[in-house]
Amino acid sequence: MQVEELEHQLKMYESVKNDYLANQAPKDEVQEYQELMDKLTLLQEDTKTEKDRLVKEALENEKKVKALNKYQQMVRNVLNSNKMAKSKILNRDDLIKEQDVEIETKEGQITTLQKDVETKKQLIAQGEKQIQETQQALQKRLDEIRAAYKMNKMTKAHFEKRMAQVRSDAHQKVTALSNANAQYQAQLQQTNAQLGQTQGELQKTQGMLAQKEGEARGLEGKLGEAKGQLGAAQGQLANAKGQLAATQGKLASTEGQLNSTRGALDATKGQLNATIGKLNSTEGQLNATQGQLAKAKAEIEARKSVAGEIQKGFAKAGVKADIDLQTGDVVLDFGQAYFESDSDRLKSEMKGVLEKAMPIYSRSLFGNPKVSDKISAVEIIGFASPTYQGRFIDPQSAKPEDKQALKYNMDLSYRRANSIFSYMLDEQNMKFDHQRELLARMKVSGRSFLEVMKVPNRNIATAAEFCKQNDCKKAQRVIIRFSMDTKK
Structure with missing residues (x-):
């Protein structure tokens, strides 16, 4: 031998x-x-x-x-x-x-x-x-x-x-x-x-x-x-x-x-x-x-498992969302009930979507003993429209008014994500299993619309013309993304 x-x-x-x-x-x-x-x-x-x-x-x-x-x-x-x-x-x-x-x-x-x-x-x-x-x-x-x-x-x-x-x-x-x-x-x-x-x-x-x-x-x-x-x-x-x-x-x-x-x-x-x-x-x-590589494969398998649980739970509860089965990223679909223009106030329909979706999301992460101790962060990412005061904003423009508009929209993206977090933080609004574990690891951030949209033509004068050439609804989204600690 x-x-x-x-x-x-x-x-x-x-x-x-x-x-x-x-x-x-x-x-x-x-x-x-x-x-x-x-x-x-x-x-x-x-x-x-x-x-x-x-x-x-x-x-x-x-x-x-x-x-x-x-x-x-x-x-x-x-x-x-x-x-x-x-x-x-x-x-x-x-x-x-x-x-x-x-x-x-x-x-x-x-x-x-x-x-x-x-x-x-x-x-x-x-x-x-x-x-x-x-x-x-x-x-x-x-x-x-x-x-x-x-x-x-x-x-x-x-x-x-x-x-x-x-x-x-x-x-x-x-x-x-x-x-x-x-x-x-x-x-x-x-x-x-x-x-x-x-x-x-x-x-x-x-x-x-x-x-x-x-x-x-x-x-x-x-x-x-x-x-x-x-x-x-x-x-x-x-x-x-x-x-x-x-x-x-x-x-x-x-x-x-x-x-x-x-x-x-x-x-x-x-x-x-x-x-x-x-x-x-x-x-x-x-x-x-x-x-x-083995750790990376294990993380991918864990993400796939969590994404599958979320997908099954959302389908059973009737929650519309795009779920990346590889990474586990969730894009909530609020439809026409998204934030009003220049507003970070949640509509009642958005609250209803969150009340259905977040308990399922939390249970899929922290109710699974194989991945619960590996979850290091849960991020709520908000997005703002690529238009401001009826016109398209070119992010590469050096004009002071365009820079001010970009700053405003980035701040609006953050405030929208923070509104969702604040609503979930109040137990009088929502109460579900593993809520405290979820909120303890949660963070909010804002993203530019260019992260989800590719603009082929930047020489556009009005917002209507821009939205006619590009689907502005793609920018009206909220992404929920979790991170894992590969060392655990």
Whole structure:
């Protein structure tokens, strides 16, 4: 179940990421993301190529080690030949016993040094083998960690931590082995120097022996030939050592390049993590927007519910009104019983409409427990005629008399809305359920007629001509509008 949940979360994250990149992300951010992904893929391919090359070089080193072993065997054969020749020389004459003893001593030193050389080479071979095994174990461990990560057995943070730890351990181990090999190489060079010195001393002793032993010259010739073979073998050995040292240098250089590539890969991963952080931030913003959208939808549904209740109640009571089923705004239709011109006094017919409509309106708002605590205000909006003293008023006119007329009509709009509120405030006129809750949230305001009318032609002289071209009755209205607190 946890794996399925993680897979579901990954799919959701991938969907949000793709949607963001496709519809919301700037072009430069999308391009940056694509470049980072391409660079990451390229670095992975370079790392694989580098790994293959290192494996190939390791195989070549193994072949060179085998060649060194072959050269060492040749040296052993030459040494054996020398021993046989010197054993014959020892059987010659007592005069040369002292030189033979010295030669034997030198040969013993040479043998000891050769053994030391062989031991150092074996240690170097073991170090190279351990380096190869460490690299193979590193690759195997990395593959296991990647497999575990792909199978969702570990988190991304744990994956990166394990990868870094494994690489660090392998690097330390390889460094320690390389340092040990370097020490062995230094000791091998020192031993070779001692071997050369001892061989020089041996040649000097053999020269003295050649002067004293005429009969042994033939054997000494054979001994010289064996020494020549030994020198050739040692030359080949030195050449092989040089090639091995060059290969080790290449290996160290390649390891440095690999570390550099890993650093670039880590930097790219950092940039990728930064981009993922931006995506996470955008996802948070998206979630916040979705929350606001959900609240807005809830408010729309609540308004629709209230508007439906008002419509049903008005239809049952015979109240004429235009009801916006989306916002819940109510436009009361007073017909011909609207305010007299230039008057804010309620007619008896208007009072009758209010006495029927307002109890239904109040019950629809405050009798519904789902919306009653969310109602923050109820506004009565009054409107005045677009005419004044028998002429049309252009609201864009800069004439003082037109400005005065606009001011008068705006004030008349407010007084008309206030007359309705005052009538509802007096419980002797009206008394209904939830009246106090309604009046506590009620406010009044006046509006320009241009809010409900669009005047295509403003070059009109008289009010009659204006009303002939436009329906002046549209301005004779009262709107009741409620507001909701979306935080509740």
